[in-house]
Structures are given as C-alpha cells and as structure tokens.
Amino acid sequence: MDEVTGAQLIAEALKSQNVEYMFGIVGVPIIEVAMAAQAAGIKYVGMRNEQAACYAASAIGYLTGRPVIVIGGSSDRNQETTGAFQEFPQVEACRLYSKFSARPSSLEMIPAVVEKAVRSSIYGPLCSADSREITQAVRLLRAAQRPLIIIGKGAAYARAEKEVRELVEVTGIPFLPTPMGKGVLPDDHPNCVAAARSRALLQADVIVLLGARLNWILHFGFPPRFSPHVKIIQVDLCAEELSNNVRAASALLGDIGAVVRQLLETVRSWRFPSDSQWWLTLKEKMTANAQISKSLALRSTLPMNYYTAFHHISELLPKDCIIVSEGANTMDIGRTMLLNYLPRHRLDAGTFGTMGVGPGFAIAAGVLEQTQKSAQRVVCIEGDSAFGFSGMEVETMCRYKLPVIIIVINNNGIYSGVDPKTWKEMEKMGDMTTIAPPVTLLPEARYEQVMSAFGGRGYLVRTVEELRSALQESLNNTQMPSLLNVLIDPASDRKQQEFPWLTRANL
Amino acid sequence: MDEVTGAQLIAEALKSQNVEYMFGIVGVPIIEVAMAAQAAGIKYVGMRNEQAACYAASAIGYLTGRPVIVIGGSSDRNQETTGAFQEFPQVEACRLYSKFSARPSSLEMIPAVVEKAVRSSIYGPLCSADSREITQAVRLLRAAQRPLIIIGKGAAYARAEKEVRELVEVTGIPFLPTPMGKGVLPDDHPNCVAAARSRALLQADVIVLLGARLNWILHFGFPPRFSPHVKIIQVDLCAEELSNNVRAASALLGDIGAVVRQLLETVRSWRFPSDSQWWLTLKEKMTANAQISKSLALRSTLPMNYYTAFHHISELLPKDCIIVSEGANTMDIGRTMLLNYLPRHRLDAGTFGTMGVGPGFAIAAGVLEQTQKSAQRVVCIEGDSAFGFSGMEVETMCRYKLPVIIIVINNNGIYSGVDPKTWKEMEKMGDMTTIAPPVTLLPEARYEQVMSAFGGRGYLVRTVEELRSALQESLNNTQMPSLLNVLIDPASDRKQQEFPWLTRANL
Amino acid sequence: MDEVTGAQLIAEALKSQNVEYMFGIVGVPIIEVAMAAQAAGIKYVGMRNEQAACYAASAIGYLTGRPVIVIGGSSDRNQETTGAFQEFPQVEACRLYSKFSARPSSLEMIPAVVEKAVRSSIYGPLCSADSREITQAVRLLRAAQRPLIIIGKGAAYARAEKEVRELVEVTGIPFLPTPMGKGVLPDDHPNCVAAARSRALLQADVIVLLGARLNWILHFGFPPRFSPHVKIIQVDLCAEELSNNVRAASALLGDIGAVVRQLLETVRSWRFPSDSQWWLTLKEKMTANAQISKSLALRSTLPMNYYTAFHHISELLPKDCIIVSEGANTMDIGRTMLLNYLPRHRLDAGTFGTMGVGPGFAIAAGVLEQTQKSAQRVVCIEGDSAFGFSGMEVETMCRYKLPVIIIVINNNGIYSGVDPKTWKEMEKMGDMTTIAPPVTLLPEARYEQVMSAFGGRGYLVRTVEELRSALQESLNNTQMPSLLNVLIDPASDRKQQEFPWLTRANL
C-alpha cells in the first residue's frame, strides 16, 4: 500500500538532480512516469510525437545549461528473447548517440543510474588553462595583422558573454558568431563582421576560436575558405576537440569564461588598431553586402521574395524575442537578416541540420518563458517543407497556450516550388508520383488553418501590409499562439554566394 | 557529359531489382536520387517526415511481398572524423535494425550492394518440410480433442490463402487469425472463432500455428492463457522461430503454402467432427460475446461510445476496402468490430505497437490502389492521439489525391480525455504543465480542418446520422481524401477483458 | 543448504541440451561452473588460454554437429557503471560474433536462455528444395559439357557423405573438395580432380556447389579463376548464402543430404561420359602436376624441403587419422600432399585463416578419440610460427595424455627464415628490433623440448630417416603426446602457382 513504484523512484531521482521539465507524448507506456513527475513537481509537456518531444528537451537543455536525459520503455528483463512488447536492446542501441546509456538493474539502482546519467553528461567542476599556454596565445594575438574572434555555441553554453564582450571591447578585434553563437554579443555590435563573413574567414591570420568547432559549418578550417597559414588559438572545454582538423597554434583547455579571463589578465591594455588595413577591408565588404541585401529587401513586386519578407519581420520583432528557425533558404537567409541581441535567444537546426526541430524548440522556449513569466515572445520561422515534419505540434502549443508565433515562409516546396496554375496542368498529365518534381508541395497550402483548427490564430499573408499587420497583431496577443502563412514567390532564391555552403572539394 | 551519377546508378540498380515505389521526404539531400528514380520509372512519393515515409515503405513491402530498403545520406567517406554534414556511422547504427546494412565503397559497387540488400531480405527459393515430420504432425492433429488453427501474418505474407482455406475446410477445424492474419480467411467464415478467442487459446489441446509467432500478441504461448499441455504444430519459414518459447511438438520448416499442401496430402479425408464438444463450447462463448458487443453497439446516448461508432462504420464499409488502424482502444476494439474479408487488406500497428504508422500505411495502400486503378478504398481508423504522430501527412494524401478516408475516433486523449467544460476549469487553476493529466489532449480538437486546409473534405461528426452520412459521402467521392472527426464520449471505455492484454505475471 | 547455485543451474541446463564437453581455463572465475559441469557428467578440459579453449570448443562442435556456446563471467548486474571487476557490456560486445547473445536476467531464466542459445545456433528440422527447382537443376546438369561438383564444409557438417558419394558415382562427374570438404569423399577417389584444381575451376561450365560458399577460398566465383559463363547449381541450408557473389542458375534451399537425394531421384540413370574431352583435359593436367610434386618430394638434399617432408609423413599416416593443420606454406602445401579418406577427419585454419587454432583443434579431436576409445590418432601439422600462438597447450595434451602427434615444420620463420650462422652475424650488427626481418624467428628453436618439459616425447628431426623413425615411434606410443621438430631448409618455398591465392584484381 505504501510501496514506492518505479515511476515514483524515477520521478524523485530526476527531481533530486534538479530536473524541472519533462517532455513526452500523450501515449500509453509513459503515463505512470508522467503522473509521478507532476506529483514530484516536474512540469510535464505531452506532445504529439517522440521526435518533437526530444527536440524540445534538447532545447530546454541548451537554454538552462542541462543535459538531455532520454527515458525509454522496455519489456521486462525476464522477457528478453521471448518476443515481448517493446523488447529491444535499447541500451545498446543508444550507445552511438549518447554519453551514457544504462538500464537500472532493479528499483534500488534507479537513483544511482539517474545520478550517473546526469553527471556523465555535464562537465561539472571548472578548470583553467595552463598559464604558459596563455602567455603563448597572447603573444600570437599581439603579433596578428588580421586577427579575428569566432564566437561559437560553446561560449553561449558556458554563459561567458560578459568575458567575451570584455575581450572584444578591450582588444578591439573584429568578431564573427557561428549560427548558434549569434547573440553572445549583439549582432549589431560595432565589432561584428558577419556581413563580411567570407572575407573575414579567408584573410584572417590569427583566429581566436571560442567554443566553436572547425566542422562543416566553419568549412573545417580548410582552404579555400581559410588561409593555409592561419594560426588558431583554440579555447574549448573538450580536449578531443582541440586541434581537430587544424592543429591549434595554441590549445587552451578549460571553461571558456575562465580561460577568456586568463587571456584578459595577460593581454592587459593591448589593443588592435581600429584604423588598420584589416578593419578597412572588412568594413568595405560589409557596406557592399549590405547594399545588395537592402535592394532585394526593398523590392515591391508580388509575390514577395525572401529578403522583403525577412526585412519587414526584422523591423517588427522585439529585441528580446527568442528566434527559432529551420528550413533550407529560410534558415540560411534568416541567419543574416534576423539579428540577435541577447545570448541563447536563437535556436536553429544547427550542426546536424535536422529538419522538424522548430516546433519542438519553440515549445521548449515557450514553456520556459511561461514558467518565468517573462514577457519575451518566441518567434519560429519555418520553411514550408520544414514545417511539415512536426506541424501537428501546433495542437500542443494551443493546449498549453504558449506565446509562440510561427511564420511559415511558403514557397510551395523546397528551393523552388510550383505555382497553382502549373500544378493543375501537371495533374492533368497523369500519375503525380511520376510527374511531380520531388521538390514540390501542394501550392498555396493553407498551413494557417492547421493552427486555427486548434483555436490558435491563423493568418494568410500575401502582401507586405498583411505581413506587418498580422505580425503586429500576433505580437500583441500573448494568450494564444498564432501562425502566419506567408506566400512568397515559388521561384524566389538566395542571392549569389561566393562559395557553396558545403566545401567538399579540398579535403 | 555522359557520365552516370551515383543517383542514377542507385535508381537503375533498384529498378533492376524490380523496385517500383520509393518514399522519401520533400527535402534537400534526396532530391537527386528521387529525380533519378522517377527517370528510371520508379514512382516517387514525397512525404512530410522520414518516419511516415518508412511506414509507407514497410506497408508497400507487405502488400507486394518485398523487403524495405532504406537509403540514407551521408557525408563523404574522406570527411569521416572531420565533423562533416550528416557524418555518422550509419551502417553500424543500422545493424540492430536490419538484416543487411552496407555502404557501397565506390560507384561501381552500387549494383552489387543493392542486389545483396534485396536478396538478403527475401527468402528466395521455396522449401518444404521433411516428410517424416509431416507424418508426425498429422498424427498429432488426428488425435486432437480440441484442435485449433492460428493463422498469422506469415500466412498472409506467403500468399498461402488458398492452401490455408483448403486445410480449414477439409479438416473442419476452428481457426483464429492474429491481428495481421485477419482476412487470410474471411472473418465471417463459419470456422472463425475470433469471438471466443480467449477460450479457444486456453482450451485447445493441439494448435497448428501457421506463420504466427508465440510472442506477446499470443501471450508467449504460456499459461494462464494457454493450456500447459498444449501441443504445437508449428509451420514457419524461419528456423530460429521454431519452438521459440514453447517447444513445438512438430516443427515444420518451409514455405507455408508448400507445407500446408504437404499436410493436406497426408491428412487426406480426415475431418474433425462439427458436433464435437469443442465446437459446442466455442459456439456458446461466441454467441455470448456477440450479445455483449451488440448491446454496446446499439446504445443511442450521445456522445457515442466506441462500439456504436464501429458498428455503423462496419455496416457501410465495402468488403474489399483496405482497413488501416492504430490507437489504443481504437485499434483493439476495431480488431473485433471491423471484419476483414480478403487477405492483406488489413494494416495495423502490429507486433511493435508503434503509434503514427496509420497515415503512412494508408498512403502506401492508396498509391497502390491508384496504380492498380482498382476501385478499392483505403479506410484509416485512428485514435486521436495516434493521429497526432503523423497527421501532417494529410497534405501528402491531398497532393497525390489518394483514395483515403481517415476516421479519427476522438475522445480528447488516450484511454480517457476531458470534456471542454472541465478543461476550461482546469485552465483557470494555473500552469497546465502541472495540472493537465498526461492522458489528455485539447478537447474537441478540429482535426477535420487539418484535412480541409489542404483541399480534402473534412467532417465534424457527433451523431450516428452524421457519421453514416459523412462516411457514405466520402465513399462516393473517389477523387480526394476525406477525414471524419468523430467525437465520442471522453469516458467511453473498452468492455471488460478476462485477461489484461499483456500477460506479465507468469513468466 | 539445499539451494541450487547458478553454476549448478548452468551445468544442468547445458547437460539437458546434450552438451558433453566443456573447455575452459585453469583460472579463477570459472572454477565453480567447471566443477558443477563435472558433477553433471560433462567432461571438462582445463586449458592454458581462453583462445585455445574456444578453438577446441569450435572443433568439438564441428566434429559432433553442435554449436559453440561461450559462457563468460561478468560483474554483478547491480554493479554496472561502478567500475566493477570484469564489468563490460559482454552481450553487446558479442553481437557481431554470434547468432545469439544474451544474459539471463535471473537464476530462473538460465535454462530458457541456454535452450535458446542452442536452438538459435542449430538448424533443427530438415527441409527439402522445391521440386520444380530440382527439375531445372537436373536439366542444367544434363546439358553440361564440363560439369564439376564442389564439395564444401557444409556437406561434411550435414553428414551427407553417403548421398554425395552416390551423386558422384552415379553421374560420373569430376569433383573438387574445399579444404574443409576434403574427406567427404576420399581424396584418392577416381573422380577427385584436386590435382587439377585451377583448370577445373576455370573451365567448368556447370558447377554443383554442395555446401560451399563462393568466398575468397573459391575466389568469389569470379573471373579470371572461373568462367564468366559458368552456371552454378547451389545447394545450401542457408538462404542468405544462395546466389551470393554469383547468381545461381539454380538455387536449392535445404538440407544437403535431402536435396542431393532429390537430385538423385530426378537425375536417374544419366551419366557424364568418362571418355569426354573434359575428363581428358583434367587427367592430363593432374598427371603433369603429380610429376612436379613427385620430383620435389624425392629430392634428397638436406635440409629437407616441404615436399619431401610431407611425402614421407603422408606415407606413414594411417588412413583413419584426424589431420589438423595450420601455417602459411605448411597448411597450403599440406592441403595437396596429405590425403584425407574419411569425412570430418581434417581440421584446418579454414575460412578465417586464424593462426593458433592447431593445438586447440587437436585437443578437441584427442579428447573425442579418448572418449570414444577409438584407435584413431590425431596428427597436428604446424608451421613454426603458427605453433607459437598456442604452443603452451602441449601441457594440456600431456596433462590429459591425449593421443596427439604434433609435427612442427620448422623453417625458422614465416615464408622464409634465416639460418643460424646468418642470425649470429645479424646479432653483431646491433639492435635486433631494427635489424631482424619481421618474418624471422630464432633459428633452430627446440620446440620439441617444450613437449618434453611436460613429459611428452620430443624429437629433433633433420633427415628423412629421423623423420620416419620418430613418426613411427610416435604412432606406436598411444599413451602420451609427442612433438617432432622437423628442421627444413629456411629458404624452402612453395612451387610456382598459376594464380596468387587471394584473387584481388578483378572485383
């Protein structure tokens, strides 16, 4: 009668590890654990698909500095090999995807296993770099002709914004954020050279890499995107990441905040001159690029293009909103057109490029805002194809009345869709499985009705005026989510790039 | 200029292995392969989520007797360990989930690897059982007091319906289908004792198991659901499956059609008497159970209960429709209330109990019907929670104008939801993440509008009349999919079961 | 007090699955299980290294038609993740190497898990091929101009020697054994064309493949070792193996004995003519090859070469001895020079080419002979490098007084060693880790003293006379093992081959 169940033990163990949020599905095998979690004071969000629940959990982890713990059902251990319900070697299957994977051998072991899962996933104690390495790094930095600081997701995760800002402002060095590093310093900071990204990467002779990996997003640090002679000063908490792909001229192992503070103590009052050739060349490129974007943004033909839509969205968004984004062109163009002003206020598909993450990320951010009773809004900007992966989660947003605004940038497909008239003609030609281009979706699909089906506000948007009005109205309404279905030109494209995004050739 | 691309090689290799259907997403990395597939004459269905695409592929495999081949993207091999886009040991990660997992080492190897993937997944050549084993099996069968034939998915997959029908009708033995074995023989066949399932399993002294596993769906063959003295005559193509959990009194390895034919040749004119005590006890139980179902089905109070809804659906469905089903109560009750008359005309969540399979299964069946220009309809009966997992696929159905009717049996949650009024009161109490029961969804969610958002027909259904009218209208309209959102009593439940579905205690 | 221990449960479960032999080490964690096994009537052989114990177990499995079951120790389940003694995910680690891998969840589950392990590893019930496929196969065979039968290990494992002999003798077709298929029919059978192996493989137009895989040992069935137009009639118990690498013109799934009987019933009295061009060309090649071997064998210079040594060994070996062999040249040359006359009387490194298997295999065969009190001897012919891997197992042979004769063909290294004088000179040149060729071992190492250290008989052999005398003496002494250390010319080599053994080029 007084017996503690496994579900209760799990809930208590999670709570005692300071777990505050749990995301699951509205489905059979997790009901007991979900109820026990609520009883233990953990907030439970029931979602429509395990995928989206995992995305939400990973976003909460990033926003609150915690790891993701996945709890899965399983058949009883003594049913192994019998063909039991949900029989599978789950621990083994998770090995490649996790830092720690275990199954408690008994009820008694649940607390210890949960503790190990949490502890194995967070680098607990802080550590600092070796002081001789710091001296060497500062020597390199002072000798630089074209220095650059790259601010990565690791700096955001380490909550090192204060130290990083001081480093940038004391040294006067230009900086670039990675997509998830945007906002550690504001995108409109005078030292931000994002608008000259390619040139900055290519010509820098010394790069301070703060919690950013030299992976595909940074073109591996390889030519032709980087100078073959670039010297990297790499700061990272993860020893395995140091010198990966490019041998670091200086490898600083430690907490990013602590190491940047060590750098500041050593660099003292040295300052890179603002009238240097390096600053001149960067500023020239930034001005030119801004010009191109502006002319695209101000076009008034209908349907709108990407740049026009983003320009007006950008003008209306409050500086403290959390921006979530995914899609192909939608995410890429949004990265440059939508500015971030605060750390950890941007969530996008990131390193893995997984599509479908948007609604789950937005739900996590929305629940967090709701909990903290802050007035911040969550704006989730989705390509129309991307929205399809987890679109049903709008029901979840409506159920919990989350302060989320979804903006679907709808071009009837991916890269380029087809207009309704052409579509109708294709339909007459026969079997669409053999005719419809694999990039196309149903033209002018009414995604806003998916939102209104569950009581949220839906807007169909074709003009700049409709866009501004619908967005303003949505920002004013904090009680329910809304969805803007922004129909743009199916043939709208990204402006010409100097390099393809994925540098494949030079490995 | 004349160079063959990898995408073309893959498409040609698949085509030469007689692959006719490909399911993917409308997303970046698969566009080239999809276009090459269309060029090679393979039908391509672009879906909204990889999950649903996989479900569709597995259903096409079952319906056409083919394996599922999953083709995944990957970073270039020479980028391994660099942090490349989509870098992951995919082959290794698939090992636990597949019969064969490989990556072609070069373009030249693509055809051989595709050939091996197909061949490893299909038992090609037929084989028959040893003749001494056949004799022994028939001896057992003739000595049975309470014989039973269980028809499993394996019999459907082997297309052995002709042989199985002959075995049942020549011997006069009662039979039970497994959920996916339903329809190999019609559910209204006089020898079908599904309405006395528990009694038949428990009291049978000799069971002929035709392509069915003694797994959780058959309670492992263990007491208290089976007699401890039951003798199993097991027919299976898979040697590892023979004698699993219960040692077969006779283990017959081979193609089910071929082995049943061997049995028929040996059993000759022997017939189990229709006036036996065994038939009497089964018929008595069947009558009693039918009575209970009928009284539930004929209740006229509103909102409807499950049995009423299923009763009227069942009356209208054409005998040759393909029934897809998932959900908790929805699937369980539907298994008994919705009859199947033809083999391979039922697709449900099956052994794995995976939720979200419905729309993908329905799309596969719909594409197949469309290709074959048969007049058969696909009816997809979904719990409301189940529908959420892949609900966005209604856009896919609309895009390809598939002859699919979705019926959402909507009780505002799983097992039991909450009515709108109670929900509003809960909302006033505070944070719904701590208050809303994990089993509840938004009350009276308007799922039919998710269909109408993409041009399909949506129906909100509250009464028997609305149900019959909407279903009839949907059956008449073969040009577009429709969705019936059937609001039933949130407190409606399944009738009392003698045993819980998952027999856990007696292992 | 009356409690049954886990060790006893394991022993009883194995015994009830008819396990008769257990091989382990003389080491701590397995003592309890070993003692329980002995108490249950299982023979226990304590060896010197787990490697050799596994080799022995696999040989017993092959000789008695049983699978290998590996039982491993582990830390307690509730110590997982604590850094416990022998903590490791053993089940997971074995997945890639085994058909079945499991850990009983409790003492109660031990019998079921052992039963599943045994059952999953043996194809129990027999099955036969489809009769239409048989007809097609016989049609192909009758139309052949240059037919060939290849007898593989599968035919030996299936104990199909009676049926295979009948097929060969009724049809008059030439046959080739694979290394482990030697002895299913005697190597001196008039239809055996092993001495014209390359020509037979290359020119055959129809090949009946009986339980042999078209893997590297058969050059994958590819040109230039096979005709590109060869038609394969493949008989195998394993569906996945059929058509691997080369699409079978006829794929016959089933037990080899049963399928060969089906073939015999259909082929009836048809006979391939013994005066055909095919037989003439094969016989001509066999005569030529025999001539070359003979001239090498009869050389009288000292030190001996491989062929001389094998020639004299071959003359003295009784026909019913079990031949074990490993090494590079030693095994390759021995395959042609040492004849087998009985099925399952040859054990060599086989498909995997693992070195070190010899002593373990010999111990298994020796224990079996000892148990059966047959008068058969085990002769283990080892290269000197190969002997080093498990040479300490001579103590095991002495401890159990096994009737094993080890013949080390000692050329001071692998492929070619160095003579003692040259060695001494190299030693003077400095650090041997930088000077000694990686192919060399200590010249004239006295391996026979490793045997005499444990009470067995050791012989140092330099001449033909010493070889014949030592071998005869060893054959006469059935009470203790002996070892002949046969010093041959370090520069002795294999005769010229038409093709390198591993055909790499043409894939």
Add this chain to the structure above:
Amino acid sequence: MDEVTGAQLIAEALKSQNVEYMFGIVGVPIIEVAMAAQAAGIKYVGMRNEQAACYAASAIGYLTGRPVIVIGGSSDRNQETTGAFQEFPQVEACRLYSKFSARPSSLEMIPAVVEKAVRSSIYGPLCSADSREITQAVRLLRAAQRPLIIIGKGAAYARAEKEVRELVEVTGIPFLPTPMGKGVLPDDHPNCVAAARSRALLQADVIVLLGARLNWILHFGFPPRFSPHVKIIQVDLCAEELSNNVRAASALLGDIGAVVRQLLETVRSWRFPSDSQWWLTLKEKMTANAQISKSLALRSTLPMNYYTAFHHISELLPKDCIIVSEGANTMDIGRTMLLNYLPRHRLDAGTFGTMGVGPGFAIAAGVLEQTQKSAQRVVCIEGDSAFGFSGMEVETMCRYKLPVIIIVINNNGIYSGVDPKTWKEMEKMGDMTTIAPPVTLLPEARYEQVMSAFGGRGYLVRTVEELRSALQESLNNTQMPSLLNVLIDPASDRKQQEFPWLTRANL
C-alpha cells in the same frame, strides 16, 4: 616505381606522431607494415601471439606516456559482403574498446587518421582546477582528524611524483598506493601505511584521491570498507571519473601535477601532527601485520610457502628493477611482499585482472631498458597458471636477448594444486576430464625447460638456497633471459584476510 605504399604511409604517419615501438606477430599480413616501420626508424618486435603483442604495446604506452594504437588488417573495401579474407566490420567491433576507431578511406587519409587516433587518446594540453575549489579542498584537509592520501596509477601516468612527494612530506599525511600507484613514492617511505591498508581505508575521515578510481580495487569507496562519512578530495584529469560512486566533497579537475601544486600553494605550512592518535593506530596495525608476514616468511619447511619465496626474492632484487607480476595468490601476496622504490617500475594485471599479461609487459620493459641501455633488470613474477597464457613468448625474449628474469611460483595449479603422487593415483581412476579438479595443472611441470629450449637459462628451484643462487646468477647474466621454476607447497595459501578482495555484499 617511386610510388609510396600504404605500409610506408602508415609507418611515416606513426613516426611523425613520435611512435617509437611497434609490436606485432611473425605472421603474414603485417610483414609489409613491419618492414616499412623498421625502414622509418621504428623498432619492431615480432611476437608469438597478438594478445601478447597488445599487452606489450599497452605497457610501452604506460611506461612512455603514450596511447596504444592498434592497426589491424582487413579485406579490401570493395570486397565487403563478398566473404573476403579477414572481412569484418573491424571499426565497429572496436568501438566499445577504444577512444577512437576509424579506417582511412584512402591512402591520402592515412596521416590524418593516425593523427586523430593519437590526439584523441592523449589529453594534450594541461589544465588546472578552479581556485575556489582548491580553497575548499584545503579547508577540508586541515579539518581532518584521520586524513589519508591515496596515490593511484593516474599519478604515475601524470609523472607527478615530485609534487606528490612534496604534498606527503609537507603535510605529513599517511599515504596508500594502489597496486599500479606503488613506487610513485617508495613503498618504504615513512608515511606509507600499506601494511595497515584495511584499517587506513576504513577509518580515514578525509581522503585525497590522486588519480585513483573508486572502483572494485578500492571497494567502490563503499562501506563496510570505507567509513560512510568519509569526505573525498578527488583529483583527476577525467571529468567523468569525478564523484563516481561516491560524491566528492571536493572535485578538482585537472592535471595531477598542476593541481597538487595548486594545493601546495594553498596548504602552505600546515602539517598533520605525527603524534596524533591516527598515526598511532596505523603504526600499531602495521607492526602487527609485519610480524605475521615475517613469521610466515621465515618458515624453513619444504616445499616453501609463498611468503618464504617472496621474502628471499625481495632481499635480492635491486631497487631499480622493474617488477612485472600476475597470478592469483602470486600477484596478491607479491603486492605486499615486493617493494617498489621508483615510479612506473611496477606492471601488474591491474584493474582488468587479465591473466597472460606478464610476458608481454616484461618484453616491453625489456625492450625499453635495452634501448635506453640502462642497467635496470625486468623481473617477471608469475603464477604457474598465469604463465601458461603467454608462456611461448620466452622465445621472443630469447630472440631479442632481453634482460628479463621470469620467476614462476609453481604450486601445480591455481589456489591449490595436487602433488605428483596424488596425481598419479587420480590418473588410475579413469578419465581425467571427469576427475581432475579444474584448479589443477600437471604437477611439477618443468617450465624452466621452455626457457632453455630457446637458449635462455632455466633453473628448477626447490629450496631457499637454490632460489637465492639461481636468482643471483640470473641477475648477474645480463645477456640472456632466464626462468626460475620455483616449486612451492601445492597447499600453500594466502594469510587470512579481514575482507574478501571483491566486496560484493553491500551494493
């Protein structure tokens, strides 16, 4: 003609990563790599079994501060799935056993993959602990009543002996080494309380854990072996190891030398009093334990017991010799009876308890000594069962003339053997596989002849005089290895322990 082979690329890549030693077998597929390695200036040691080669490589890694890199053969990539020679998913199979596992995709990728393998396995840059944590740790230490320092293998690996000695001598705290931590400070250091190990662990109230894991060797840090109230100050380079099993009161992440220096800077001149109750209780226990060992060691009955043998060996061994040890009682008793005076001069079976490591470890140490032309000797003390696992490696020792002395402590089995007379009687009773206890080996096996077979010196030792004379003679002969086969009482046992070694009960 000028083409670089894969073997050369591997050798160059290893050399450029400062790899100096390679261990392999004398076997076919590695000859090319071995020769290329020698050509590149890497020392190559050809061994008799891959197992022993791996043990040797791991020992070299420990002795020189390098990781182990395993290079394995494989079939060509384009032969995957064809049944090629040595076809296996090696990368996947190694995942569970390694920090990094990869296969170069082409010759060009070899250097990068080798670089990543080396870098992933070594924590390169140093890091220090957070200064606030240091303050907290020192506060705990100063408040201790019964402090203890445990010196683990990590301290030896980090080469922190100078800092650790200063910490011990400045603070005056008693210390305990783990088995592999022995010698970081000399075992005869006045602060070493190894002779009161159990009492020290049980009663300590604050423990400074320097690079030691709380795993089974330290009884997990759990009661009843530790106080439930003990406070742990844990210093480790590996974040995942901190707080494992017992939550550290102070967790100091960083290089052990750097962190101990941080501690020293903070602890200043504080000193734990040498006249404390804690020192008194430890010294009293040490005196009592020494008494018991001494009385066992001085027994003069024959055959000798373990303690007598170790006592005399200990007296003769030079202080700078490297001690290698394995076996059950042999290793356990040797840990207390054989003192270490220098860091990294002891190699034993360690955490994994793998038997068979001795000869490989000794070869590694011997090759290192030979390279460094130091006069240090390697003494390898083996149980007789342990020696059997890799005993053939004495040929390797002789081939390279390594300065290794093997002492086999021979009790005719494991734990307790059987004397020759009893053995003869057992033999008469019948089949030894059913009679011989699984713990027994051949009585009085002449292991010394295995050494003399290859030109080394072998000694059969029964008395103290023979032992001392043979050991002295071996120490004097630096040109060849020798083996002392020390026959001790088969019934000799370990002295009574307060706790069983593996504390199982209290988890």
